[in-house]
Amino acid sequence: xxxxKEVWNAxxxxxxxxxxxPDNFLAAAADTLPDDAKNKFDREALPPLVRCLADTSFxxxxxxxxxxxxxxxxxxPDDVGGKEAAPMDRxxxxxxxxxxxxxxxxxxAKVTDAQDAAAAGKAKGTAWPFTATLGDVLRASVTAPDAAxxxxxxxxxxxxDRWTVVRxxxxxxxxxxxxxxxxxxVISQEEIEAGGKFTFPNLHVNVLFQADxxxxxxxxxxxxxxxxxxxxxxxx
Numbered sequence: 218x219x220x221x222k223e224v225w226n227a228x229x230x231x232x233x234x235x236x237x238x239p240d241n242f243l244a245a246a247a248d249t250l251p252d253d254a255k256n257k258f259d260r261e262a263l264p265p266l267v268r269c270l271a272d273t274s275f276x277x278x279x280x281x282x283x284x285x286x287x288x289x290x291x292x293x294p295d296d297v298g299g300k301e302a303a304p305m306d307r308x309x310x311x312x313x314x315x316x317x318x319x320x321x322x323x324x325x326a327k328v329t330d331a332q333d334a335a336a337a338g339k340a341k342g343t344a345w346p347f348t349a350t351l352g353d354v355l356r357a358s359v360t361a362p363d364a365a366x367x368x369x370x371x372x373x374x375x376x377x378d379r380w381t382v383v384r385x386x387x388x389x390x391x392x393x394x395x396x397x398x399x400x401x402x403v404i405s406q407e408e409i410e411a412g413g414k415f416t417f418p419n420l421h422v423n424v425l426f427q428a429d430x431x432x433x434x435x436x437x438x439x440x441x442x443x444x445x446x447x448x449x450x451x452x453x
Contacts, residue, residue: 239432264324277428281379312357355436380424389418
């Protein structure tokens, strides 16, 4: 257990230090701008470049995720008009382009937040370019029907040779801690609708992924439990 903890800590430290944004993206700022303009370049010029990289990498990322999961998983069609419901008793994979490639406005807003946090001394270990703090420029979700499905999804993602897992946030643990601290050990729909902030149990897995012919990027896969999905959606 302690050895595993040390490995995860080392991986997370490497992830925090690493700059996955391609060097040739950064060269434009280094070669053409003074230092006091680089944050503007970071939040206005880099997100469209990264968006293009993510969109080009999407098909390969989707194929890699499907290949990492059990053959019985139901894969939501990547079709704007698709309305088919996922079978209740099977793992459900959602990786559709219109939802899973992060948009430029949202990227820019998150980069601005990271810049502000660093300026206020609230983001130790981060440095320019703050676009490198984005961990979900490509994203997907896997919804499991039960705990065994959650474990199978995690084991498949971890074992895939198409990417490197660089971070795992176990929100099952965090949610259980919040339940223990709650007065009656229950979080109700009424509390959620009243604006309460709660952690819903899932896994956030960040992977360093590289499609053929593309630079690597950091993507996110959320592994969720179907029984708590309605509460997660109403809180989001």
